[in-house]
Amino acid sequence: MATQKYIAFADIPAWLEELSAAQTVYAPRREGKAVVYRPWQKGEQPELVERPTESAKHIVFPRAEELFRFNYQQAPETGGSKKLSLAEPADPAPAVVFAALPCDTRGFLFFDPVYSGSGTNGKFQDIYYLKRRACTTLITRTCRAPLATCFCNWTGGGPANREGADVLSTDVEGGLFLEALTEKGEAVLKSAALSPATEAHISAAQSSRDKAARSMGDAPDLGRTPPALISLFENLDFWREQSAGCLSCGACTYLCPTCYCFNITDESNGISGVRLRSWDACMFALFTLEASGHNPRNGRAARLRNRVGHKFSYYPGLHEGRFSCCGCGRCIKSCPSSIDIRRIVQNALAATEASRG
Ligand code: SF4
Ligand code: SF4
Structure with missing residues (x-):
C-alpha cells in the first residue's frame, strides 16, 4: 500500500530542510504582489494561502538555458582553418517542487509527448528537458478554493488531480495529509519529520478533495x-x-x-x-x-x-x-x-x- 503521512504546518520547514540536503527544493514564496516558486531558504515557511502567480514549468523548462558552449581555435594541423570544440553543461541537480498546483503538475503531461519525441518513435528526444523531468519530484497540493478563473474540470483535470504528481498533499486540520503516488514520492516521504497518517486524516482529506471538486460546478461539453x-x-x-x-x-x-x-x-x-x-x-x-x-x-x-x-x-x-x-x-x-x-x-x-x- 502507498505510504500515507501527516505533517503539521509548523513542521514543514524541518521537512524541507531535510529534503534540501540532497536536492534543490522549490516552494511558493511571496515577492511583492506575486507568489512565485523559488529555491527554499532555511527556516522559510512557504506561502500556502495565496495561489502561485506563475506556474512551476520554469523548474523543468528554464526561461533561458545553456545548451552548450563553443570555442573556435586556429588549428595549425588543418592549414590554418578553424577548429570547433564544444562543451556540454553539467547534468541538472535533482529538484523537489513543494506545493505545486494540480493543474501545474498536469501541465507537464502536455510537454512530455512532445519533448520525448512521441510520433517520431523517440527519434527526436529533448535530452535537456527529459533529464530535468526525470530528476524532479512533484509534491502537489489539492486546491482548497478554486478561483472564478479556474476551469481545470473543463479540460479533464480537477482540484485534486493526481496525474503527473509524485505526492498528493491535502489540507487537513492543522497540517497536510501526504500520499505517495510514485517511487519518487515514496522517497521524499521517508522522513522523521513526518508522522503516520491516522484514519481521521485519511477521511478528512477525502472530504476536502470532494468539497474542492464540488466547488467547480459542471463542465460544458467541449467535444466539438x-x-x-x-x-x-x-x-x-x-x-x-x-x-x-x-x-x-x-x-x-x-x-x-x-x-x-x-x-x-x-x-x-x-x-x-x-x-x-x-x-x-x-x-x-x-x-x-x-x-x-x-x-x-x-x-x-x-x-x-x-x-x-x-x-x-x-x-x-x-x-x-x-x-x-x-x-x-x-x-x-x-x-x-x-x-x-x-x-x-x-x-x-x-x-x-x-x-x-
Ligand atoms: S491575450 Fe492578453 S495576455 Fe495574451 S498577449 Fe493578448 S493582451 Fe497579452
Ligand atoms: S488556462 Fe489553459 S491556456 Fe490559459 S494559462 Fe492555463 S493552461 Fe494555459
Missing part, C-alpha cells in the same frame, strides 16, 4: 471544439472580434504551464560563446517573422487563432484528443485586456452551431 476551430480558421472576422483588445504582451503564454515554444540564439564574444534556448511566444509579432520579411501570422487575429487553435484543436489532433490546456486560468487572470480563453472556445462553439442552423 476541435472541428469548430478548424471550420473557423478562414473566418478572420471572428478572430478579429476575439482578439480586438489583445496587446500582444505575451503574458498569457509566459504564465501558461502548457506553452512550450522556444527560440535558440548564439551569444558569442570573439571566438567563444554559448548557445541558449529561451522561451518564446506565439503571441509576439516577431515569432513567425521570416528572413524575407514575410510574416504568416501578421496580426493579432492570426496569432490568437493559433494559440487557441493549438490548445483546443491541433494538439488534440496529434495527441489522442487531449486539449493542451489544463484550465489553470492564469491567462484569464493576468490578461491586461481581460481576454478569456473560455469565452473564445464557447463563442467558437456557438458560431459553428449557428452556421449549422
